[in-house]
Every structure is written in C-alpha cells, then in structure tokens.
Amino acid sequence: MSAELSAPKCPQCGAELKLGAGGKLHAWSCPAGHGVGFTVSAAYDRLPDDEIHAVWHASEHGTPGGHACPMCARPMVTVTVAVGGEGTPQETLDVCREDEFIWFDPGELDEFPAHTDPAPLSADEQRKIDDIRAAFDHDLDTALEQEESAGVLDRFANHVVLHHPGFVHLMDRAVYRHELDDLDADAA
Numbered sequence: 001m002s003a004e005l006s007a008p009k010c011p012q013c014g015a016e017l018k019l020g021a022g023g024k025l026h027a028w029s030c031p032a033g034h035g036v037g038f039t040v041s042a043a044y045d046r047l048p049d050d051e052i053h054a055v056w057h058a059s060e061h062g063t064p065g066g067h068a069c070p071m072c073a074r075p076m077v078t079v080t081v082a083v084g085g086e087g088t089p090q091e092t093l094d095v096c097r098e099d100e101f102i103w104f105d106p107g108e109l110d111e112f113p114a115h116t117d118p119a120p121l122s123a124d125e126q127r128k129i130d131d132i133r134a135a136f137d138h139d140l141d142t143a144l145e146q147e148e149s150a151g152v153l154d155r156f157a158n159h160v161v162l163h164h165p166g167f168v169h170l171m172d173r174a175v176y177r178h179e180l181d182d183l184d185a186d187a188a
Contacts, residue, residue, distance in 0.1 A: 010034050011067035011076070011094065011103055028070060037070055037103040047112050054081045055102060059095040067103065069096035076103065083111050 007016040010030040017028040017037070026045075027038040043052050062077025069076050076094040083089050091111050094103040121129070 008037075008070035009068075009073075011070055012105075017070055033106060035103055035105045036109060037101055040100040040102065043102060044115065046109070046115055048115055051081075051083070051112055055079060055093060055095065059097055062095060065094050067094045069099055069101055070103070071096065071099040071101055074098060076101075083113075 008028055009015065010017055010032065012034040013030065013032050015031055015034075018031055019026065019028055026042050027036045029036045038046070040052060040056060043055075058079035058081050059077050062079040064075050065078035067076050068074065074096065076096045078092055079095055080090050080092045083091050089111065091108050093108065095101070096103075
C-alpha cells in the first residue's frame with residue numbers, strides 16, 4: 001500500500017498550489033493569486049544570496065505567524081527583513097524552517113532585487129585560482145581517487161563509525177559479545 005502525498009495548499013485560501021517554472025525559478029503559486037512560495041534552495045535562482053541569508057537568519061527568531069506552511073501545515077514564522085540591506089524598505093514574509101520554505105504574498109517578491117550572476121573573473125583573479133589549484137590539485141585528485149575506489153559500504157561504514165560511535169559500540173557488543181567479554185575479563 002503506498003501513501004499518497006497531498007498537494008501543497010495556499011496558506012490564505014487553501015487551494016492546491018501549482019508548481020511552475022518561471023525561467024530557473026520553480027515556484028509554487030496560488031491559482032487564486034494569493035502569492036507564491038518556494039524552497040530556500042530554489043530561492044538562489046531568484047534572489048541575491050545576501051537576501052536569502054537575511055530571511056533565513058531572521059527566521060531563527062521569527063514570531064509564530066497566522067499562516068500554515070503549504071507543505072507540512074505547521075505554523076510558519078513571520079519575519080521582517082530590509083529589502084536590499086539596512087535602511088531600505090522592509091517586507092514581512094512567512095517562513096517554514098522545517099521545510100525551508102518561503103511564502104511571498106502578492107507583490108512581495110517583486111520588491112526584492114533579482115539574482116545576478118557574478119562578474120567574470122579578471123585575468124589576475126583567474127591566475128591566482130590557477131596557482132591555488134596547481135598547488136593543491138594533486139592532493140585533491142589523490143583523495144578523490146581514493147574516495148571513488150572505496151565501495152559504497154565502506155563509505156557508509158566510515159560515516160557510521162565517525163558520526164554514531166554509540167551505535168557502533170552497541171553493534172560490537174551484539175556481534176562480538178563473547179570475545180569482548182573475554183577481553184574485558186583479561187583486562188581486569
């Protein structure tokens with residue numbers, strides 16, 4: 001039996017949001033025009049990085065808002081951020097930290113500056129990067145070759161050992177109980 005996920009709902013009217021692509025932006029929009037929302041990762045295609053950082057940082061201490069998240073239906077937090085930096089107009093947005101989702105009421109997204117690609121590197125900047133790569137590429141290439149030669153299970157086991165030592169200890173006890181008991185007895 002498969003569980004079917006429900007479509008995200010507009011936080012204002014409850015209508016099913018429609019997923020569409022506007023250029024690179026994959027946004028969820030209300031068919032009744034109540035707003036648009038997208039994930040933080042999709043925001044990088046539409047907003048400057050510093051704007052996204054400001055919204056996300058403000059959401060750490062945002063106040064509970066009146067809108068439910070379109071994705072999980074939990075209350076989103078309301079944040080007020082200066083559009084374009086300090087001393088500029090402010091916008092109030094709704095953010096779900098759980099789903100990393102930002103909701104813009106009609107017109108709010110238009111108040112934010114658009115993302116622009118960084119300027120191409122100067123010849124001097126490119127030379128500096130090439131120098132750094134020349135100095136470190138050998139070590140990086142060696143590390144990547146070792147990573148690629150290690151099997152998936154080896155990488156998984158290394159991750160578990162590094163990040164979950166309690167689990168590893170529990171598994172060692174379960175699998176090697178008698179041997180470990182003998183080692184503990186010999187050590188005592």
